Amino acid sequence: MSFITVASATLPSVPLDFKGNLERIRESIRLAKAQGARLRTGPELEVPGYGCLDHHLEGDTFLHSWEVVAQILNDPICKDMLIDVGMGVRHRNVRYNCRILLTYRKIFMIRPKMSLANDGLYREARHFTAWSKPRTIETYYLEQVVRDITGQRTVPIGDVVLSTLDTTVGCETCEELFTPSNPSTYMGLNGVELILNSSASHAELRKLTTRLNLIQNCSRKLGGIYVYSNATGVDGDARIMYDGSSMIMCNGRVLSQSAQFSLKPVEVITATIDLEEVRSFRSSISRNVQAAAQADFPRVDCDICLSRPADEIFVSDTLTLSREISLKILDPMEEIFMAEAVFLWQYLTRSNAAGYFLALSGGLDSATVALFVFGMAKTVLQSINSGEDNTLVDLRRITGEPEFVPKTPQDIVSRLLHTCYMGTKNSSKDTKSRAQRLADSLGAYHSDVTIDQTVSAHEDIIKQALKFEAKFLVEGGSEAENLAKQNIQARNRMVVAYELAQLSTTARKLPRVGASLLVLSSGNVDETLRGYLTKYDCSSGDIAPLGSISKTDAKLFLDWARRKWDMGIIAEFLDARPSAELTPLAAGEQDDEADSEMGLTYAELSAFGLLRKVEKLGPWSCYLRLLVEWQDRPGFGPQEIATKVIRFFRFYAINRHKSTVITPSVHLSAYNPDDNRHDLRPFLYVVNWNWQADKILEHAAGLEKKLAEKKIVTTSSNSNDGTGTDEVY
Structure with a gap:
């Protein structure tokens, strides 16, 4: 029997962070090797970062990617291992999204992606071309920086598989799995026993099960070992969140799965499998008829043996045969909690701002955003308590407190979140009270201001310019006047929010005095779709944590947090009627969902x-x-x-x-x-x-x-x- 240990790395996709990406790739190889793996794969385009967008069109991106690969090739950690890394490659003046299979001081082959993701969030065809020659290889002439290390002048590029001394390895990149005629089917029929899938699949509520089941079923149909690696964390444009959940499967059985969301900079999972399991599973006559008729793939020889004999496994302290596990799927509210926590934390650490500012209105939406920040603090604290030194280092850098060791989430929130209730004469005591009490329970630094003076000053300017004084509808004004008087209140809140965010650390004499806070907006996806927001009001900010979450899910999340985090005050926000509070109190309570408002x-x-x-x-x-x-x-x-x-x-x-x-x-x-x-x-x-x-x-x-x-x-x-x-x- 032959036992093989394979590793899948889950890494963040950080565009153009060549130094950081190199360090994380090296660390993943080190962790894989320490766990006994002789094969390591990582996420799609992990060398330059998936989300480079139009930087993928620049020559510098290809140059620096090869420089990174050169350093990986020259690192002795790669000895006796097969390493699979992803980057863009220019071949005959055409750009391809590729996997490069290498070992210490040697490249075996380059395998370009054959089906590009080009819908929804993805525009891969803008930056790359799909390899359109099935079962065909060409000659790629290596860059000087690689030739100096490997001594190779050329390597094969194309739709090719790798034959090691004991098995065969094929690559399938992200979108290729989801196509009706996916390459792994034909590779599997042609005897490929190990399929490596490197992905950059984004998080979307309630969608992970669909993706993981598809991957699992592919392995179940084909038989074989399927090693799936996905990116994690926030992409460069801050709109895409990759949710990890890398997996290793054999014959449809899940043997290992990484976390769905995590603050870890590097996570590596491994599995040890008997290759005879694959060969026995594939022994059915019906499969063999199709396999015998399958056209051959070009093969590149590799002098590495990936498997180990049974006696070596038996005496090893680190290797045991992997057993089937159940898929771990977060429920939708946990998905929201963890996605927002990772999003807010990574955005903060990468931008190097001093924290967040939030206009806390006393309504449901801004309360939800405040709870997202509190959830971030809980996740950061949990990461620190579990021994993640990188998280503590980042927290101390962000706060400017080199000795800071948080004991509670409130310790973190008090340093990173400034909330403010911006009242007018149209605001109610209820919303003001709710905002104050919520901020206190979360530990936020809270301000309470009235903006009537600034609103009046702006209205005086308009009165002077137009020789006209607008009135609310309830005061005899027109619809146009009523809307204008509401909008001027909303827009003033944005102006005040940004000035408070810029001066907060200075006025409070925090360690990072002079550093700005990032302004959080609190609009939800339904209001944005309808356009029920004032342009350049508190729907404007630096990032919108709630911007792609429905009002329905926001309510469900608040109820989940109320129960999970034992926060009774949240019930008041759930029971309150949604209202912008921009019209006089004499006009009655403003109901956002009424026909006269959203319709x-x-x-x-x-x-x-x-x-x-x-x-x-x-x-x-x-x-x-x-x-x-x-x-x-x-x-x-x-x-x-x-x-x-x-x-x-x-x-x-x-x-x-x-x-x-x-x-x-x-x-x-x-x-x-x-x-x-x-x-x-x-x-x-x-x-x-x-x-x-x-x-x-x-x-x-x-x-x-x-x-x-x-x-x-x-x-x-x-x-x-x-x-x-x-x-x-």
């Missing part, structure tokens, strides 16, 4: 978001779908549904321009309307959607007429049989 409930906005983006339905198709999905909702006939559809698309079109200035948010929602690579739609529409609206209204009217006629017939029929009961639709 749509948050649940309805979520439904439209999914239909528009995920289902890719236009107004007419949305209307037809909702006729079925909403037919049992009380009071929702065809006319009501038609009105809702037309209202949504009109609001969406009118306010689409606001997406040009959306504060960056980590992408956790499939219908995130952020235009940055994810939602490429126009900003300037004919906002009434005349053709579509006319078609919808005509259809709804006809349907209502048919329903009315059917009701009359049914009522008449029921009267004849003596029941006297009308059928309700």
